[in-house]
Amino acid sequence: MSSKIELLAPGGDVDAIKAAIIAGADAIYCGLDTFNARNRAANISFEELVGIIRLAHQYQCQIFLTLNIIILEREFKSLAKLLSKLANTTLDGVIVQDLGLCYILKKHFPTLDIHASTQLTTHNIGQIPFLKKLGASRVNLSREMNLKEITAITAVADAEEVLVEVFVHGSLCVAFSGLCYSTSASVGNSGNRGRCSQACREEYETTPSGNNFPLNIKDNSAFFDLPALIEAGVHSFKVEGRIKGASYVHTVIDSFRKQIDGFIETGELLEDGERLYKVFNRDFSNAFLRGDLNQSMFIENPRDNSKYHAIDQSNAISVVQIHEVEQSLSDEKEQINSTVQDKIKHLSIEKRPLSLTFSGSLGQPLTITMVTEEFAKGATKPHELVKVFKTSSALIASKTNCIDKATIEKRFKSFNNAEFTLTALNTGEIEAGVGIAFKELTALKNDVAAFLNDGVSVLPEVTLPKLIHHAKSNPGAKAKLSILICDDSDINLSNVTNADIYFKLPDAYKRGCTKYVDFFKENPQLIPWFPSVLIGKDFDVALTILEQVKPRLIVTNNTGIAHRAYELGIKWIAGPFLNTTNSYALLAMKEEFNCAGAFISNEINHQQMRNIARPENFELFYSVYHPILLMTSRQCFFQQSVGCEKPRIDNGCMLSCDKSTSITNLKGVSFAIDKQKAGYPSIYNKDQFLNMEVINDLAEYYDGFMIDLTNIGAGDKQSPEKTALITQFEQLLSGEFTDTQSIENSLNKLVPESTNVQYHNGL
Template sequence: MAAPCPKNVELLAPAGNMECLHAAVKAGADAVYLGAGHFNARRGADNFSLENLAEACDYAHLRGVKIYLTLNTVVLPSELPDALELARQAYRCGVDAFIVQDIGISIELSRIMPDVEVHVSTQMNIHDEDGLRAAAALGATRVTLARELSLAEIARLHELAEELGVELESFAHGALCICYSGQCFMSSLVGGRSANRGRCAQACRLPYELHNRALRKTLDAPGEHLLSPKDLCTANLIPELLHAGVASLKIEGRMKSPESVQAVVGVYRAVIDRVEAAIDRDGIDSVVASDAPELRASEEEMNVLSEAFSRGFTTAYLKGKRGNEIMSYGRPNNRGVFVGRVAKVREGLVFIDPETELHVGDLIEFWTNRGHFVHTIGEFKTDRAGRVFFPVERAVGKGDRVFRVRNAEAAFVDDDKLPSVAVCARAELRIGQPALLTFTVAAGDASVTVEGPEVEAARTKAITEKEVREHIDRMGTTPFYLSSLEIDLDEGVGMGFSMLHKLRARAAEELQEAILAHYHARKLERTPSRAFAPVVRRGWCKVAALATNPACARAAKRAGADLIYVPAANYRRGEAVIAGQLSDTAEQAGYPKQCIPVLPTVSQMFDEEKRNGFDTWKRVKADKPVMVENLGQLLHATEMGAAPEVGPHIPVTNKLDLQAMADLGAQRVWLSPELSLVQIEELGDMAPMPLGLTIMGQTELMVTEHCLLMSQGPCNQKCAECARRKSPHYLKDRKGYEMPVITDCTGRSHLYNAVQMDVAHLMPEIIGAGVSTVLVDTTLMNVKETTEKVARAVRARDIAQKDGNKVAKAEGATSGHLFRGVS
């Protein structure tokens, strides 16, 4: 039996600055998420200082809106004190929750601030039941789920979430990442800015070509933006999301304008209110089954969303689809709302048959056969046929399409000084008794009563009820307005208007203090320092190899590799399938003995494994090593009694992360490719377990739920037997770099760096930094290349540990981030 859906879903809005916060609150957001400092995933937004963060919290809390602070980046060793201090100061400012990616910081915040909620960011890549259990074990009260989940998968997770006491949050609107969040190295290795540090370079929005290497040809595609998804829009899926158990609907957009925030939040507020009213009236099952138009966004509302920002809309993976319908191959930026077509061009004037009203100041875009260009409408006229015409500097042709990308009439006016909190008031003016004025928040619990001097009988003119009402209702610059006023007035009362003004001012001031008292009274109690596990002793450095087929695994072993790692899927799928072989163990598949399984970055969802005839955990044995690539796998492996090694897709970048991994049972940690040598050395000095580092191979840049090979056209979705997978493919960028693409047996694509990494010449420094295992990734190597690279790594290790000497630097290879790091 499915768990009941949340009674009232939260509408969570973005704010990149104070003006956007005002827009979100004004439009009806229940909560707002924002960033402060450098530890948030939108460092390009204006963001908030500690000074205006306190102001933002007060502004929101007075209006019954919660504030969530994003700390959703990885935190480097030297930054840890600053990140924790920011959290402490934000706590004093009054934030209601922290949205966190860093595992160690998540645990630490729950420890030192137990009364503040910790929400797990989508950057933590929680997408299955094991991940949900792990998030709860960290102390999370809410999990922002991966965008790649379907409604059915969310509903199944909700059943477990109810047992764990964890809320589920799902993205409802805005930009989609093509890569699983928190798993993208493309931005840093190709664009020079790390998405995991809040500085995404948007490399996925650039043009690419898909090539078949075997056929030596460029493959046709519907456009050139092969990594660019459409924008998510669930305005027509609100009943289904609530039925699935989503507690919070999140709108993406901390880089968006106040106008965009206000427009999108306003539409979702209206749709949610209609849906929840229908649920209260008819029940959730009836609402989900209904096709009543008021339960979906209207055409007008969809136009508002499109005008706010749109690359074209999709429900993404929520309906269980992951094909070309989610992609915006032709355009990576805002396309706006269709206005009409060019009817004619005459003497420098463009005539348009408009399908929507245009305004002076609108920004429109012409789609011509020579490309696209934008134009701001100045003065325009309308002819007898209803066609709008105005001069345009550039050439357009009859039939060209016109879109509006900014509506001048939708400009946001920041009138935050206007009162917006409804108050119920009661005035008691009884002769011989103190004057009393009570203010109660209409939609809350806060209430105050202020007392004035004793009420006297009038000596001349008595005050009237109308005058009392008029003077108490003058709320001025306070955030309050009177929704009702009850007056208990004796006949013949004498009172000056100034006394009413003082009572009203005191009541407003004290009500404001009462609403904020809980937040302003916050103090951080001193918590004892954590005890950290002892630093592990460094021993002889081992050479490991990651091999995806038996031949390369055997070659690596012969070349001197001490350890062989094999993706778990390749024991039964991958290369073995192409050869028509099915094997259950590494040895049966032709791999050497005692290979260590590597679990997939994205765990198989629920029944997907059964459909593909593959069981991830069949390869994991008690007391045997296994490399895990997400948090849920780590918890599961530890519970099985295995010896888990944390892979590089789980970011371990500071002391708290290292301790968290030790507490969760990690026997080795493989470090992120975004760490510099200096940062690795900082971790090596404090690591309670051995550290590993990939030193050769082509780094995986992305893992995508959408199969990148589908740009060629639709397929039969039988991924394990897919003929396209047999041929090697690559994406070619504008500079001519060729990035290999491999789609696995589940249909997920893996994109690799165009340039080989080889840092074997830095072996003395790497070992000196505390690394005790180095890995050669042979995923894209043949047997000959595998033999040469593993032998080079063994030789580099041997001479480095014998006398500190180095092998020569490999020509044409990159050192990744070992020297430059990421900012």
């Protein structure tokens, strides 16, 4: 494994990328105008990307491309075209969230290095071998991890030869990355598609604790924790900020560069970090990294805090003093911007000129003299590069297949592309009446292309094989009902239904907990349901349950559990929070991990579902009734809403707290905050998800439909009578009743506040 410490910078536009290069970034991550999780960033074109890669490599800086969203079925054709183009660049890596994209990269584009995005919510040691098997060479950990947890994961990653990235500076989401559906459910802008509307930064009606921005947390900064992160085995220090400008990027990267280099040289931290307050910030916290989750992580100002910091530092009191501080800061910011622009103005990503001159006579080979420009390492100006290429065979006399200008242009005009401007294509030095086999001409073109591609042969465009839409294993069988419970008292529901019963395991456990091992052995009819987030000792306990019970079947929303189930030969189904949206994700899970089935994402609409191809002997499921989760957090939602006596969150909070409340935005829409014992604080939509249409539309497509009877997310609302819900859904699924409208009316009365808008809107 590499011992080099990498400083990884954000690049939202060309100027920010140039600023990162000149500030000393070792690598930069940036996005194109499609397929990336920062639609609000300016982003770059493919042509600009090619120039950026060339420029960055002159400065020994790598470029990683963000393709970090979930992918829809219809997008893979155009995505394959893009990947074919990327495979013929010297791009250093692609950052990926979607398991289906991992699958096609590993299978069809092996030269592209795969980096697992933070959107994959990687937080336990079991997820590292899972991602390694999908082809990931590095993993960006969840931002909520503390140093002890990071150290445990890097040890496993090192053994697996996987590099670890950790965010060290920039904005923090209050929710677990990849598990935030707040704006997807409310306004159709999915964070998993790069369209987050930042509900956590919104103003809400003043809460009982007196806060107007109860979800807004400070920015992350590990500026003074770099030695501990190095000791923990972290390879890459990643700075957030693709929506930020060049002056921000340069200031932050230059500050971190000096801090890292100073520490490596002297063993001490030499920088005071004050420059970080001169550019956009919401004040800073390293509480996640310290494992000290407290109220000081929140801030009432979701916008730039630099002015308030400057005023505090200056002890300004009077209006005149405050104005002077504000003016001074404004002048400093203008100077920073001017200095950065001056530093980057000479950096060019313009296409290189290319001229090709063809010559040859009878009995001699056809020759190309190529003239272009190249940069020596660290040079600011290019020098001319001349290279001569020749065919292996000689030109022959020909009356019908002569080498002429039209023949040459037809085959060589493609060199006028994203990398080069074909300034000249000269054929005047070819003797008239001579020809050569077209395969020789093609070979000559390939030689030129390979030379211009750093000596690597140009790869042909990949066309993905046509997917086979397999039928159900039992095509005539009706979709079966399944139910999800989390309370021991609900086990007696097995007396009123033949439905499969999933039992939801908690997110957290007492140390050495064996309660659930005995519980599942005593109730073998129950199917364990593993949650999305299992950190540290909680993952260890979950593994113990899996390994000691060895159930016939599980549902898991956590890839670490999925990997262990695969190793143990336990049949597993991918849960709904793995957010499966395409056929290739299904193939990845089936072919790599022997997955038996999957819940299809509730974020997509009915037409997007229809296009997904079922693998052979694979079951498909869909949740038709459940609370609509907006976000789950490791932080406490009650501190800023109703208040809490505890100044910080501890393990006892996770295990014993079971509060509920609500917050209301300025549009008058309320959201339930719910905390179950041994669960993470979560926010839910006011409506339940209730989708009866899918049963009529796609009953032949799905093997099973699930209803969630856990009461989680209900807050103080009365939950529907569970037996009645089961009865009505079973009648609807049976297809034996002609008056389905009356059944639907009954369900609507049982669940008066409901919606299925996501089923229509999709992604």
